[in-house]
Amino acid sequence: MSPLTSLKSCALGGKMCKRPPASHFRRIKLVLLRHYEANFLFFCVTNQPRQMVEIRGVLKVRVIGAKGLVKRDVFSSDPYAKLDMGGHTVRTRAEKRTLNPKWDEELTLVTSDPLEPLKVSVYDKDIFSADDMMGEAEVELDSIVNAVKSGAHGSFQDGMVVLTIPPTMENGFTTPSTLTLKNGHIVQGLNLKLRNQGEIELELQWRPNVQ
Numbered sequence: 001m002s003p004l005t006s007l008k009s010c011a012l013g014g015k016m017c018k019r020p021p022a023s024h025f026r027r028i029k030l031v032l033l034r035h036y037e038a039n040f041l042f043f044c045v046t047n048q049p050r051q052m053v054e055i056r057g058v059l060k061v062r063v064i065g066a067k068g069l070v071k072r073d074v075f076s077s078d079p080y081a082k083l084d085m086g087g088h089t090v091r092t093r094a095e096k097r098t099l100n101p102k103w104d105e106e107l108t109l110v111t112s113d114p115l116e117p118l119k120v121s122v123y124d125k126d127i128f129s130a131d132d133m134m135g136e137a138e139v140e141l142d143s144i145v146n147a148v149k150s151g152a153h154g155s156f157q158d159g160m161v162v163l164t165i166p167p168t169m170e171n172g173f174t175t176p177s178t179l180t181l182k183n184g185h186i187v188q189g190l191n192l193k194l195r196n197q198g199e200i201e202l203e204l205q206w207r208p209n210v211q
Ligand SMILES: [Ca+2]
Pocket: 072, 073, 077, 078, 124, 125, 126, 127
C-alpha cells in the first residue's frame, strides 16, 4: 500500500488503520504540497494520524536575515532560523561566524484551520554538542490572512501599501509592518524582536487553498 493510501485509510478510520512508519509522514508533506499546487483539496495528517485537519492554505516565508544576535560560541555564532507551525518545521541553512546573518531563503509551510501562530526561533549550529537557542518569537497571521480573504486589494495597484501595522508590545514588531501588493499578491514585511536578544526580518505571503 502506498504511503498516501495508508494515511488516507487511517485518517478516514479504515479497518486497516495502524500507525504508518515515520518515513510515510515525511512523504506525505511532499505529496500535500504537490496537491496544493494542483488546487486539490486534501487532508493534512501530521503527528496524530487519526486526526483529520483541513488545509486552509500555504504560507511562504522569506527569511531575509537577523541582526544583533547573541554570541553563543567563543567569538561569534553560526545562526540558522527555524519556523514551526502546527507541528510542521522548516529551517534555513546555518551562516558561519556571524551575529548578523543574511539567509534570504524562502520556506513553505502548510496552514490549517484553526490558524496557529508562526513560531520563529534562531539557533547556533554546533558540531560537537546540541545547537544552542539564540532567540525566539511568535507571529500572528490574522492580518495577512484577513487582508487576502477580504479581496479588498483587488482595487489596488502593484506596489501600493494595503495596510500598515504599528509596533506594539503584543506584536513584537521593531518597526511598522506593511502589507504591500507585489505581483498581484499581498506581502507582509516585518522586523520581529527576538526574546533574549536581536531581531529577525521576514516577508510573509499566504495563498488560500482554492477549492
Ligand atoms: Ca556554533
